[in-house]
Amino acid sequence: MAPGLAGPIDAASGIPSDMLAQGKWWRNPGILKLNILLLIPFLTSYNNGFDGSMMNGLQLIDSWNLYFDKPEGAQLGLLNAIQSIGALVSAIPAFWLADRFGRRFPIIFGATIVLVAAILQACAQNIEMFTASRFFIGFGTTFAHLASPLLIVQTAYPTHRAKFGSLYNTMWFSGAIVAAWATFGTFRISSTWSWRIPSLLQGLASIIQIAFFWWIPESPRWLIKNGRNEEALNILARFHANGDKESPLVVFEAAEIKEAIRIEEEATAGATLKSLFQSRGNRRRMRITIGIAVFSQWSGNGLISYYFGKIMKSVGIQSQDMQTLLNGCLQIFNALVAVGASLLVERLGRRTLFVFSNALMLLFWSALTACTAVYAKQHSVAAGNVAILFIFLYNFAYAIAYSPLLVLYVSEIWPYGLRAKQTNPIAQDAMEWRYYCVYVGWLVFELVFIWFFCLETKGRTLEETALLFDGKAENVALAGADEIGAYTHEKGDNEKDAKASDDIIHGEKI
Numbered sequence: 003m004a005p006g007l008a009g010p011i012d013a014a015s016g017i018p019s020d021m022l023a024q025g026k027w028w029r030n031p032g033i034l035k036l037n038i039l040l041l042i043p044f045l046t047s048y049n050n051g052f053d054g055s056m057m058n059g060l061q062l063i064d065s066w067n068l069y070f071d072k073p074e075g076a077q078l079g080l081l082n083a084i085q086s087i088g089a090l091v092s093a094i095p096a097f098w099l100a101d102r103f104g105r106r107f108p109i110i111f112g113a114t115i116v117l118v119a120a121i122l123q124a125c126a127q128n129i130e131m132f133t134a135s136r137f138f139i140g141f142g143t144t145f146a147h148l149a150s151p152l153l154i155v156q157t158a159y160p161t162h163r164a165k166f167g168s169l170y171n172t173m174w175f176s177g178a179i180v181a182a183w184a185t186f187g188t189f190r191i192s193s194t195w196s197w198r199i200p201s202l203l204q205g206l207a208s209i210i211q212i213a214f215f216w217w218i219p220e221s222p223r224w225l226i227k228n229g230r231n232e233e234a235l236n237i238l239a240r241f242h243a244n245g246d247k248e249s250p251l252v253v254f255e256a257a258e259i260k261e262a263i264r265i266e267e268e269a270t271a272g273a274t275l276k277s278l279f280q281s282r283g284n285r286r287r288m289r290i291t292i293g294i295a296v297f298s299q300w301s302g303n304g305l306i307s308y309y310f311g312k313i314m315k316s317v318g319i320q321s322q323d324m325q326t327l328l329n330g331c332l333q334i335f336n337a338l339v340a341v342g343a344s345l346l347v348e349r350l351g352r353r354t355l356f357v358f359s360n361a362l363m364l365l366f367w368s369a370l371t372a373c374t375a376v377y378a379k380q381h382s383v384a385a386g387n388v389a390i391l392f393i394f395l396y397n398f399a400y401a402i403a404y405s406p407l408l409v410l411y412v413s414e415i416w417p418y419g420l421r422a423k424q425t426n427p428i429a430q431d432a433m434e435w436r437y438y439c440v441y442v443g444w445l446v447f448e449l450v451f452i453w454f455f456c457l458e459t460k461g462r463t464l465e466e467t468a469l470l471f472d473g474k475a476e477n478v479a480l481a482g483a484d485e486i487g488a489y490t491h492e493k494g495d496n497e498k499d500a501k502a503s504d505d506i507i508h509g510e511k512i
Contacts, residue, residue: 088140115142
């Protein structure tokens, strides 16, 4: 909550309530148009989910396995890992592109690469061509995936920022649902079109992004950072105040962004990738960022996401029809949980959701491990069925925090200038159910890490949250208060003015 601001403060945005639009957002033309346009960067997360679920689904299709000679072990691991390798290769160029050319351009650049790669994937004649197309899908996705959540969070209406930031990663499941049910619908086709059709569908979201890219607004924060203040003001006015440049909200937002960037530039003059580790505050941010990023991929969820078929076979589900059906149902379940959790982010807080999520993941994964072990030793049908239940419960635990918060929380804790920089089938075959025990120990470590290092960011503006780690958030609030001084004066509320000034001097919160 911003200190020293006149009037009651909106808990979701940290901005005085009387500056914000009243009534339903869909009845406000500017906000309605903005939210529709922001669906375009949301499609990046959809595409990411489609990719992960599609590869899971393809492994359940007999014609795909036969066409590529049943990939196993290292070859199957490479097919699933090559997308991540492509993403890693493009990470540094993506950082540079987002900082140099803004948040919009990397989206269309990445979408174009993904579209071409999806066509190559659908036309693959051998395993090498299929693998190469997967590499370029990962390569292109990183450009769009780095810029899209930044554009959403930095452009969204203040009261929608947290919800949209959390919904971004949740959109992963919308793509996963489409891919899962696409493979369920096509596996009955006896020709290679059973896997070529889902591969072609992967390019659909990119086509939509390319078509509507031209209407997406640029990030006001990036524009101000690059000296294009008038353009930023026009965007804030058009979408946040229906064209009113003199709106108290627009004036406040512009002033807050400018002051936050000024403070950050002083603190991170000549910032490079080394800056991520140079100050105590940045080292704290990096510790949390690395931790959450690793936990989001290495908590056992990767096994379910990429090797669902193997897991199903390990608990007695051999039918291709039942495997694809359960995969489709699991994605719908995940989506419902993640959307529900994203709507509770502001009410429950980020840290609460992370702690609750990690505790439940540990509990349910331990139970899944036990059931899988019983089935492996005794071939108990009951143990196999209960194991499927715990797969759903584990995904529930993961989705309540890591789905809505993975992008939102990291984008909140980093200052503007640094915001854009920041599984193994072989072992599974060899160790069977014992491989799951590795994740039990790791989940214990995750829970301890989250408990001690995850900080709460609920009820703060982007600028206050980013500066929370450095102890300078009061400077941003002062800048905003100075800019709206005329606004409070015009209201004729001298008593409120006096109290606001006194609160600013004493650093109190209203």
